[in-house]
Amino acid sequence: MNAPPTLPGTRYLGRSILRGEDHNLLTGHGSYVDDHALPGMLHAAFVRSSIAKGRILSIDTSAAKTSEGVVAVFTGEEIHAHHKVHSYLLGIIDPSKVWVPRAYPLADGDVKFVGDPVAIVVAESRYLAEDAAEKIVVDYAPEAGVVDLADAERAPRVHADIVDNIGFRTGSPPDPELDRTFADAAHVVEHTIRQQRHTSAPMETRGIIASFGVTDEATVWLASQDVHHARRWIAEAIGFPETAVRVIAGDVGGGFGLKYFVDRDELAVVIAAKLIRRPVKWIEDRGENLTVAGQSRDEEATCRLAFDADGHFLAARVFTGPYRVPRYGWQAKSVYTNTPGRVAYRGPWMMETLCRETAMDKAARQLGIDPLELRRRNIIRTDQLPWTTANGVHLDAITPDQTLELAAEMTGYAAFRDRQAALRAEGRYLGLGISSYIEPSAPSRGISRSDVAEMRVEPTGSVIVHCSAGSAGHGIETTMRQVAADALGVDIEQVAVRFGDTATVGYGAGSGGSRQGMVIGGAVKVAGTRMREKLIAIAAKLLDAAPEELDIAEGVISSGPGSNRRIGVGEVARIAYFDPEKLPEGMESGLDITYRYAPPMMTFSNATHICLAEVDTDTGFVRIDRWIVGEDCGVLINPQIVEGQVAGGIAQGIGGVLLEHIRYDDEGTPLSVSFKDYMMPTIFDIPPIEFGHLCTPSPTPTGVKGVGEGGAIVAPAAVINAVNDALSPLGVWLDKLPLSPSRVLAAIEGDTTGA
Amino acid sequence: MIPIRLTLNGEPVEGTVEPRKTLLDFLRVDRTLTGAHAGCEHGVCGACTVIVDGVPVRSCLMLAVQTDGCDVRSVESVAASDGTLHAVQDAMRQEGGLQCGFCSPGIVMTLVSVRETVPDAGVDDYRRAMSGHICRCTGYRGIGRAIERLAGVRTDDDRIEQEAHR
Numbered sequence: 048m049n050a051p052p053t054l055p056g057t058r059y060l061g062r063s064i065l066r067g068e069d070h071n072l073l074t075g076h077g078s079y080v081d082d083h084a085l086p087g088m089l090h091a092a093f094v095r096s097s098i099a100k101g102r103i104l105s106i107d108t109s110a111a112k113t114s115e116g117v118v119a120v121f122t123g124e125e126i127h128a129h130h131k132v133h134s135y136l137l138g139i140i141d142p143s144k145v146w147v148p149r150a151y152p153l154a155d156g157d158v159k160f161v162g163d164p165v166a167i168v169v170a171e172s173r174y175l176a177e178d179a180a181e182k183i184v185v186d187y188a189p190e191a192g193v194v195d196l197a198d199a200e201r202a203p204r205v206h207a208d209i210v211d212n213i214g215f216r217t218g219s220p221p222d223p224e225l226d227r228t229f230a231d232a233a234h235v236v237e238h239t240i241r242q243q244r245h246t247s248a249p250m251e252t253r254g255i256i257a258s259f260g261v262t263d264e265a266t267v268w269l270a271s272q273d274v275h276h277a278r279r280w281i282a283e284a285i286g287f288p289e290t291a292v293r294v295i296a297g298d299v300g301g302g303f304g305l306k307y308f309v310d311r312d313e314l315a316v317v318i319a320a321k322l323i324r325r326p327v328k329w330i331e332d333r334g335e336n337l338t339v340a341g342q343s344r345d346e347e348a349t350c351r352l353a354f355d356a357d358g359h360f361l362a363a364r365v366f367t368g369p370y371r372v373p374r375y376g377w378q379a380k381s382v383y384t385n386t387p388g389r390v391a392y393r394g395p396w397m398m399e400t401l402c403r404e405t406a407m408d409k410a411a412r413q414l415g416i417d418p419l420e421l422r423r424r425n426i427i428r429t430d431q432l433p434w435t436t437a438n439g440v441h442l443d444a445i446t447p448d449q450t451l452e453l454a455a456e457m458t459g460y461a462a463f464r465d466r467q468a469a470l471r472a473e474g475r476y477l478g479l480g481i482s483s484y485i486e487p488s489a490p491s492r493g494i495s496r497s498d499v500a501e502m503r504v505e506p507t508g509s510v511i512v513h514c515s516a517g518s519a520g521h522g523i524e525t526t527m528r529q530v531a532a533d534a535l536g537v538d539i540e541q542v543a544v545r546f547g548d549t550a551t552v553g554y555g556a557g558s559g560g561s562r563q564g565m566v567i568g569g570a571v572k573v574a575g576t577r578m579r580e581k582l583i584a585i586a587a588k589l590l591d592a593a594p595e596e597l598d599i600a601e602g603v604i605s606s607g608p609g610s611n612r613r614i615g616v617g618e619v620a621r622i623a624y625f626d627p628e629k630l631p632e633g634m635e636s637g638l639d640i641t642y643r644y645a646p647p648m649m650t651f652s653n654a655t656h657i658c659l660a661e662v663d664t665d666t667g668f669v670r671i672d673r674w675i676v677g678e679d680c681g682v683l684i685n686p687q688i689v690e691g692q693v694a695g696g697i698a699q700g701i702g703g704v705l706l707e708h709i710r711y712d713d714e715g716t717p718l719s720v721s722f723k724d725y726m727m728p729t730i731f732d733i734p735p736i737e738f739g740h741l742c743t744p745s746p747t748p749t750g751v752k753g754v755g756e757g758g759a760i761v762a763p764a765a766v767i768n769a770v771n772d773a774l775s776p777l778g779v780w781l782d783k784l785p786l787s788p789s790r791v792l793a794a795i796e797g798d799t800t801g802a
Numbered sequence: 803m804i805p806i807r808l809t810l811n812g813e814p815v816e817g818t819v820e821p822r823k824t825l826l827d828f829l830r831v832d833r834t835l836t837g838a839h840a841g842c843e844h845g846v847c848g849a850c851t852v853i854v855d856g857v858p859v860r861s862c863l864m865l866a867v868q869t870d871g872c873d874v875r876s877v878e879s880v881a882a883s884d885g886t887l888h889a890v891q892d893a894m895r896q897e898g899g900l901q902c903g904f905c906s907p908g909i910v911m912t913l914v915s916v917r918e919t920v921p922d923a924g925v926d927d928y929r930r931a932m933s934g935h936i937c938r939c940t941g942y943r944g945i946g947r948a949i950e951r952l953a954g955v956r957t958d959d960d961r962i963e964q965e966a967h968r
Binding site for chain 2: 063065066068069070071072073074075076077079081082084174248249250251298299300301303330332333519520521522687688690691692694695696697698699721722723727728729730731733735736758
């Protein structure tokens with residue numbers, strides 16, 4: 048265990064304070080969306096397409112409308128008459144560069160994937176809604192669609208308004224110098240990797256309760272990572288001012304990107320509730336979650352790396368990550384298919400990292416250099432900072448060389464190689480996989496440019512902080528209490544943190560992008576510091592002292608331990624509200640401080656993960672024995688929470704390489720419809736994880752860097768590299784995922800077609 | 803509609819349910835005990851686990867009518883009435899065994915059941931029982947440590963020492 052530096056002068060920051068969230072969650076008193084019931088609440092169920100592509104000839108809802116307990120049945124015709132916009136770009140996407148189809152809550156004359164919502168039934172209970180949904184008869188004229196992304200460009204249009212099924216094409220401009228570099232290089236390594244489709248599968252599925260009053264105002268309870276964007280999205284959909292919609296997320300049962308968005312199903316529920324004027328609840332079932340909720344991954348990437356004769360980078364056609372790469376370029380495109388769309392999944396840069404880090408191991412094999420040594424020769428060294436990458440990104444306050452060495456040292460790299468060689472002689476195949484990266488965490492631009500902390504010291508001295516960033520299991524309530532208590536100098540028990548309700552806090556970007564700790568943490572820290580200054584200024588007048596003589600500790604303002612010039616924060620607060628004449632001349636009464644923090648555009652974390660695995664060459668089964676993390680995410684607010692975030696990401700990475708696979712047949716019918724066919728990692732699939740922390744502060748108020756997504760970004764390549772390393776004596780090179788036992792076995796037996 | 807009588811968290815309860823109503827929906831909707839969660843509704847994820855006549859069951863796969871005459875315990879009954887956490891809950895909290903918490907009530911019930919029914923339960927007893935649970939957030943690291951604590955091979959001192967090393 049590598050010890051991060053202690054944080055001088057802090058009482059809570061840097062310690063694994065137990066989470067305030069846990070008591071309710073462990074005793075069954077959480078507050079997830081499905082735990083809420085409103086008077087008169089109805090329940091929705093969807094009728095969904097059974098075919099991947101086709102025109103709707105007719106929808107017969109007559110039997111459903113007279114089914115027991117049914118209040119309303121709506122098809123696209125009724126819902127879409129109340130739907131005001133047809134694309135939700137929200138400033139994230141530049142419509143001149145991305146071809147986005149017109150979007151409707153329900154199918155609009157045709158269906159585009161199996162599960163496309165065709166009608167919504169609203170009834171007195173979910174049971175009765177589902178009964179009625181089964182009585183709806185939809186007649187389709189099926190058409191040929193496309194399932195595999197490799198076929199998409201040659202296939203019939205998925206969306207009538209997009210001619211060639213291309214979503215976007217983008218990339219760096221032509222660079223003849225880059226071409227010459229590749230032509231003249233001593234070594235050129237080309238590598239293609241194909242990653243299967245995943246889904247984020249949070250344990251809590253999507254869910255919503257939409258409620259309209261008799262006036263045009265709406266309250267929406269939503270399983271959401273981002274209530275403010277949801278509010279805007281919903282308001283635009285129904286043509287309400289943003290302020291006429293209140294979105295509340297209580298406890299959120301995991302998001303991982305899926306719940307950053309409001310999808311068509313939720314909008315259909317909102318419009319249905321508006322038409323009926325009774326609250327409507329819809330909780331996605333797991334079958335829906337696996338087949339119609341936004342999915343992820345399903346990508347193919349090719350990269351080329353150019354090295355000189357000594358294995359030093361000359362150029363790369365992939366994002367350059369933690370390496371010194373003089374020239375680089377890239378191209379990308381996306382396509383539409385007759386499958387559910389993709390949404391964000393922990394985290395961005397994952398595919399680039401996967402491609403580059405597996406390519407590094409291919410290069411090591413091709414150049415005859417150990418994969419650790421090849422990385423050593425090329426990784427950005429701390430003594431070379433600040434470093435400007437080939438694409439102009441300025442890097443500083445990172446330690447990629449040190450986390451590489453830390454992970455290698457913790458692994459016992461040389462000893463492992465000896466053991467690997469010895470066991471190979473016995474017919475056992477152990478492998479070691481390295482994966483290194485830097486993560487541009489907490490991307491802060493456009494709609495995610497800032498977050499706000501609204502801090503109040505109440506008249507009793509209790510502190511409440513309303514945060515615009517949320518939590519979907521991230522422990523933000525606890526970490527922000529730590530930051531606030533230290534900034535103010537009060538006991539953590541005196542601090543409450545609230546978030547996830549658009550009625551109580553200003554605009555913010557929710558939970559996503561590895562951003563909350565850094566961005567909302569910065570806002571809370573500055574708000575707390577300013578509040579501390581105000582408390583001290585008041586106390587100085589009351590105690591007839593100079594402000595610089597005073598400090599706050601454990602909720603008492605004094606000129607030092609034992610001093611009789613002392614006053615409690617609660618007494619200062621009482622005076623600030625109820626006796627403002629005693630405040631310094633011209634000071635605003637009360638104790639309300641709001642600070643909106645707009646951080647640097649990106650804050651860089653770095654890490655190296657090392658995976659040690661063994662492959663059973665009789666069964667193709669991969670067993671992971673150890674996992675070592677050398678990481679630098681700056682100041683750790685709460686080490687146990689940080690390690691929990693990384694460990695969860697690693698588990699998703701392991702699952703993504705070895706187990707998880709959203710499959711379709713050739714007709715586009717989903718084959719992964721339950722947790723019996725979509726294999727989620729269990730406790731037996733995840734090895735012990737060993738952490739080494741470096742803590743290089745970021746240039747932000749807290750010194751924190753983003754960490755939420757990193758594990759999931761960096762882990763997959765480590766698994767693949769370990770498997771390929773294990774099987775290298777057999778000449779095996781696996782580059783199609785998942786590495787299921789059957790695929791690994793086929794490769795061992797010489798079949799590289801990727802069955 | 804079928805009348806049922808059962809003992810729920812130590813109290814006698816009567817209800818009238820449709821034959822098809824799951825125990826999970828009976829608990830969540832009819833009894834407003836929302837601790838058991840619908841994670842998959844096909845018996846794989848374990849988030850809905852409750853204890854019926856001493857045996858952990860998937861309340862999503864059991865019908866409410868089947869509990870007529872049974873003793874049913876849900877997660878709401880586990881902590882002491884003054885709010886003091888049960889050893890299983892405390893271990894989960896101490897070791898970071900939960901993040902979003904959606905799967906946790908089911909895991910708590912399974913681990914409580916092992917603790918009550920397996921004499922001197924060891925790490926492997928608890929881990930085997932975890933085969934029926936999916937957690938998407940934690941990577942099972944904290945749950946594994948909570949299990950070590952329950953099995954008596956990890957103590958407060960281990961956690962404190964680990965902290966000192968940081």
